[in-house]
Amino acid sequence: MSVKDDVVVRVAQRRDVPDMVALVREGSLTPEAYADTSLDPVYDAWDELMLDPNAETLVLDLDGRVVGMAQLNYMRHLSRGGMRRCHIENVFIASAFRSQGLGAILIENCLDMARARGCGLVQLLSDSRRTDAHRFYQRLGFQASHQGMKLYL
Amino acid sequence: MSVKDDVVVRVAQRRDVPDMVALVREGSLTPEAYADTSLDPVYDAWDELMLDPNAETLVLDLDGRVVGMAQLNYMRHLSRGGMRRCHIENVFIASAFRSQGLGAILIENCLDMARARGCGLVQLLSDSRRTDAHRFYQRLGFQASHQGMKLYL
Numbered sequence: 001m002s003v004k005d006d007v008v009v010r011v012a013q014r015r016d017v018p019d020m021v022a023l024v025r026e027g028s029l030t031p032e033a034y035a036d037t038s039l040d041p042v043y044d045a046w047d048e049l050m051l052d053p054n055a056e057t058l059v060l061d062l063d064g065r066v067v068g069m070a071q072l073n074y075m076r077h078l079s080r081g082g083m084r085r086c087h088i089e090n091v092f093i094a095s096a097f098r099s100q101g102l103g104a105i106l107i108e109n110c111l112d113m114a115r116a117r118g119c120g121l122v123q124l125l126s127d128s129r130r131t132d133a134h135r136f137y138q139r140l141g142f143q144a145s146h147q148g149m150k151l152y153l
Numbered sequence: 154m155s156v157k158d159d160v161v162v163r164v165a166q167r168r169d170v171p172d173m174v175a176l177v178r179e180g181s182l183t184p185e186a187y188a189d190t191s192l193d194p195v196y197d198a199w200d201e202l203m204l205d206p207n208a209e210t211l212v213l214d215l216d217g218r219v220v221g222m223a224q225l226n227y228m229r230h231l232s233r234g235g236m237r238r239c240h241i242e243n244v245f246i247a248s249a250f251r252s253q254g255l256g257a258i259l260i261e262n263c264l265d266m267a268r269a270r271g272c273g274l275v276q277l278l279s280d281s282r283r284t285d286a287h288r289f290y291q292r293l294g295f296q297a298s299h300q301g302m303k304l305y306l
Contacts, residue, residue: 017231024232033233045235052207055228073228075208077242078170079177080186082198087240089230115306122306123278125299134300141304146278148299149290153268153275 003062004101009109012057012069017046019066020059027092029127056113060093060106067094068106074117085121086114091133107140125150156215157254162262165210165222170199172219173212180245182280209266213246213259220247221259227270238274239267244286260293278303 012020021042025034049055054075060068071090076082088110093103114122125148126133134144165173174195178187202208207228213221224243229235241263246256267275278301279286287297 020231028232036234038234041235042231043235045229045231045237048229052229054205054207057231071230073226073240075226075240075242076198076201076205077224078173078195078198078210079181079243081189081191082195084198087226087228089228090232111304111306120306121303123301123303125276125278125301127299128297130300134302137302137304142302143304144281144300144302146280146301146303147283147287147297148276148278148301149287149295149297150274150276150299151264151290151293151295153264153273 002100003067003097004105006062007067007102007105008061009058009106010061012059014043014046014050016059016066017042020057020069023066023069023092023094024090026095029129058106058109058113060102062097067097068092068102070106070110072110072113074114074119080120083120084118085123086110086117086119088122088124091124103136104140107137111140155253156220156250157258159215160220160255160258161214162211162259163214165212167196167199167203169212169219170195173210173222176219176222176245176247177243179248182282211259211262211266213255215250220250221245221255223259223263225263225266227267227272233273236273237271238276239263239270239272241275241277244277256289257293260290264293 054073056072058070059066069092070088073087075087076084207226209225211223212219222245223241226240228240229237
C-alpha cells in the first residue's frame with residue numbers, strides 16, 4: 001500500500017499542536033524564527049483560531065502520525081461582487097513523506113473546503129526560493145500571477 | 154493646501170460601499186469581472202465583514218469624498234510562535250488623486266492598525282503587472298520576497 005492510500009485528511013485538534021509546530025519548524029526557511037521553543041504562545045494562537053469561524057486547519061494523518069498540514073482563512077472583500085476567497089498558509093509535508101503525492105491530496109482537500117464555503121478564489125504566498133513548490137502549485141492549477149510582499153513589524 | 158493635509162483616514166461605513174466599489178472597478182486590471190453592476194452581493198459581503206472581528210476596511214476621506222481604500226484581515230497561524238499577521242487587499246487610490254502621497258498615508262495607517270493589533274507581519278499580493286505598486290511598497294519597507302499565486306474556482 002502507498003501512503004496515499006492510507007493517509008486521512010482531517011481537521012486539526014489541539015493535541016496536534018506539537019506535531020504541527022514540528023512540521024512548521026522542519027519546513028521553515030528561517031530557522032532563526034524558531035529559536036524559542038516554548039509552545040505557550042502557539043497554544044494561545046490555537047485557542048484564538050478555534051474561536052475564529054473563518055479559520056480552519058487541516059492535517060494529514062497517517063496511522064495517527066501528523067505528516068502534513070495547511071491553514072486556511074476565509075475572507076470576503078468588496079471586489080468581484082463581494083467574492084469570498086480562501087487564503088492558504090503554512091503548507092508543510094514532513095520531509096520523510098515528500099514526493100509521494102501527499103501535498104496534492106492536501107491541497108485538493110483545501111480546494112474542496114474552499115468550494116464548500118462558496119469561495120471563488122484560492123490564493124497563497126510562497127517564498128521565492130521555493131521554486132519546486134511553485135511548480136507544484138502550478139500543476140494544481142494555480143497561476144503565478146502576483147508578487148507576494150511582506151513587511152515584518 | 155495639498156490633499157495630504159486635508160485627507161482623513163477613517164473606518165469605512167456602509168454608506169461608503171458604492172464609492173468603494175467604484176474605486177475597485179476603476180483600479181481593476183480585470184474589468185470583465187465587473188460587468189455585473191449590481192451592488193446587492195457587495196452589500197451582502199459588507200454585512201458579513203461588519204460581523205468579522207478580524208476584518209477591517211479603511212477609506213481615505215477628502216472633504217466627504219472617498220478617494221482611497223484598503224481592506225485588512227488579521228490572521229493568526231502556528232508559525233513563528235503563533236504570530237499574528239495582517240493581510241491587506243483592495244488597496245486603491247482614485248485615479249485623479251494618485252502620485253500625491255495619499256497611498257503612503259493609507260498604508261502607513263494600515264501598518265499602525267496592524268501594530269495596534271499586535272501583528273508581527275504585514276503581507277499582500279500585488280498583480281505582477283503593477284510594477285509601480287511594487288516599487289511603492291518597497292519604498293515603504295516591504296520585501297518582494299514571495300511568489301503570489303491564485304486559482305479561480
